[in-house]
Amino acid sequence: MKAEVHGLDGDSAGKVDVPDVFQTQLRPDLVRRAFWLVGSHGFQPKGRDPMAGERTTAETHSPPTGTGRARIPKVKGEGYTRSGMSAGVASVVKGRLPHPPRSEKVIHFKVNRKERRLATDSAIAFTANLDAVKARGHRVEKVELPLVVADDVETVEKTKELAAFLGKLELDAELARVRDGTKRNTGKSRLRGRVYRTPVGPLIVVTNDRGVGKAAGGIPGVEVRRVEDVSVLDLAPGGEPGRLTLWTESSLSALTMKKEAAA
Secondary structure, eight states, X not given: OEEEEEOTTXXXXXXXXXXXXXXXXXXXHHHHHHHHHHHGGGOOOOOOOTTTTTOSOOBOOSSOSSSOOOSSOBOOOSSSTTTTOBOSSTTSTTOOOSSOOOTTSOOOOOOOHHHXXXXXXXXXXXXXXXXXXXXXXXXXXXOOSSEXXXXXXXXXXXXXXXXXXXXXXXXXXXXXXXXXXOEEOOTHHHHTTOOEEOOOOOEEEESSOSSHHHHHTTSTTOEEEETTTOOHHHHSGGGOOOOOEEEEHHHHHHHHHHHHHHO
């Protein structure tokens, strides 16, 4: 199987053999599973102070029978706001949490090596499936997949030049979809710095980032990854395979060598 290589001018620069990895069986269930398992490797443990909500003078009358008092501990003293209030136990105002998150909780889930490799190969094969790419919402009516570009793309350093190149590949509608879909968040996410939410756009897989990564930073939704770093997290955001991906000519060769080394 051969694919057409597109130069910086958008015209054909020859053809290249497509690696056998693009013929891998399509396994959306496996890709989805691997996405959530591999994604857990980036989680940070969190927990509460073991003494949170228990730094109080609250005590309960012991034994609490025959005195007409509640069994809930009450703060000692009198004459100030907290005196006589319930504290030190769960389910009371300003009390401790009943089951707080603990830093010891296992949040790093493992995945079998063969399973992860098959999921990655299947995610790569999905990038050449037109129906899957369209199902994700990408605008690729006039695009032939897999989309292979010349290695000169790695040297593009200006956002304007990269945007013009993507336009020559008939991806103007795709860039417009991402640009128009960018929205402002509200509520807690916005207060915590996540002001905007941006749709997922094209992914550019390169062998060496010689400036294109910086250029892509100015285009919403466009990301650049080195071929040895690409994973299901990049190829199937949200666990849904079929992301629109641009492969450089050398990255296809690197895929073949990587597959042979893993065999």
